[in-house]
Amino acid sequence: MTDTHAPRPTDAIGFASHDHHACIEGTVAAVAARCADEGLHLTPVRRRVLEILLARHRALGAYEILDVLRDEGLGSQPPVAYRALEFLTKHGFAHRIEGMNAFAACTHPGQDHDAAFLICTGCGAVAEAPVEPARAALERTAEAAGFTIARTVLEAEGLCPNCSQSHPS
Amino acid sequence: MTDTHAPRPTDAIGFASHDHHACIEGTVAAVAARCADEGLHLTPVRRRVLEILLARHRALGAYEILDVLRDEGLGSQPPVAYRALEFLTKHGFAHRIEGMNAFAACTHPGQDHDAAFLICTGCGAVAEAPVEPARAALERTAEAAGFTIARTVLEAEGLCPNCSQSHPS
DNA sequence: ATTGATATGTTATTCTATTACCCGTAACAA
DNA sequence: TTGTTACGGGTAATAGAATAACATATCAAT
Ligand SMILES: [Zn+2]
Ligand SMILES: [Zn+2]
Ligand SMILES: [Zn+2]
Ligand SMILES: [Zn+2]
Numbered sequence: 001m002t003d004t005h006a007p008r009p010t011d012a013i014g015f016a017s018h019d020h021h022a023c024i025e026g027t028v029a030a031v032a033a034r035c036a037d038e039g040l041h042l043t044p045v046r047r048r049v050l051e052i053l054l055a056r057h058r059a060l061g062a063y064e065i066l067d068v069l070r071d072e073g074l075g076s077q078p079p080v081a082y083r084a085l086e087f088l089t090k091h092g093f094a095h096r097i098e099g100m101n102a103f104a105a106c107t108h109p110g111q112d113h114d115a116a117f118l119i120c121t122g123c124g125a126v127a128e129a130p131v132e133p134a135r136a137a138l139e140r141t142a143e144a145a146g147f148t149i150a151r152t153v154l155e156a157e158g159l160c161p162n163c164s165q166s167h168p169s
Numbered sequence: 170m171t172d173t174h175a176p177r178p179t180d181a182i183g184f185a186s187h188d189h190h191a192c193i194e195g196t197v198a199a200v201a202a203r204c205a206d207e208g209l210h211l212t213p214v215r216r217r218v219l220e221i222l223l224a225r226h227r228a229l230g231a232y233e234i235l236d237v238l239r240d241e242g243l244g245s246q247p248p249v250a251y252r253a254l255e256f257l258t259k260h261g262f263a264h265r266i267e268g269m270n271a272f273a274a275c276t277h278p279g280q281d282h283d284a285a286f287l288i289c290t291g292c293g294a295v296a297e298a299p300v301e302p303a304r305a306a307l308e309r310t311a312e313a314a315g316f317t318i319a320r321t322v323l324e325a326e327g328l329c330p331n332c333s334q335s336h337p338s
Numbered sequence: 339a340t341t342g343a344t345a346t347g348t349t350a351t352t353c354t355a356t357t358a359c360c361c362g363t364a365a366c367a368a
Numbered sequence: 369t370t371g372t373t374a375c376g377g378g379t380a381a382t383a384g385a386a387t388a389a390c391a392t393a394t395c396a397a398t
Contacts (some may be wrong), residue, residue: 244394
């Protein structure tokens, strides 16, 4: 894609470097634990899709994910990917990025929850940011109109710290 | 679609009743004036797409718009609709609703601008809300991460005042 | 063994969006 | 008048994203 410059999203979470291997394993373990708790089935396909998302730390389209699954013999048709993504997003283990028709792993998997996203147009990295401040602001706006919010889509596109430097505008 | 209950989005703007005929004419006139000012060409197809969006006060998919254009002999292939929509969105006369893959007319056409949207899942009405409070909140969050925002997607789905009553939850 | 619930496999289709190429006209210069 | 350029539009083909529908498998609980 537009990966024409340096910073590797693979190494970024919240745009900071970290122990990526541990990050993946830890998150998968946490998700597996929550599934066990709640009687959810983290099946091979679902687990693998989560791993694929975690490994990139960026938003992936369903068909990109499907390509990987196909290479690994885990499924080759769209519904395979979409069903796994539905499971993951429904339970708050991944999020859909509306502005990109793509999906990203949740970085603090908990109950089904809305989130805010910072999406770098330079390197594709996606960071999950606290949703509350912006959501609260929207709530106030909505309240004034008599509108009851059920779900929010809060996404910001721009440049991450790494790309701000390399793309000096 | 899901238009199974009473309130007609056609009669709502910001979820309040208003003189719809004047609303459409006024907005088209304002847009025409701005185009004249800035040397933009509000061609028949572009004007008609704007009118179609204004007439509904809800988000329309490109193909819904294309259906209308086709009936009127103004074009029958996808690029006709997408080109007009690109013109309108590029100049701030309409907005794309990311969460719906759809488009809505701007209710205060000015320079190219981001906006926040309140989308009623009951009747489909879309209201353009002030973007600043929520955007400012996101800005603060982003700043803390060293992230520079270029564009925001702020959308809230829920129930408008009319639908809150008819759908007593 | 039979049933019911859940997860997968597979095909086809729908919906959304873009690319590429060609045509006609307006504006402007040679 | 004749290029030449810029722009908008017509059309066909294709790409990309998502779902519908139906068949099959798996497994636990009777
Ligand atoms: Zn999350
Ligand atoms: Zn970046
Ligand atoms: Zn607007
Ligand atoms: Zn409503």
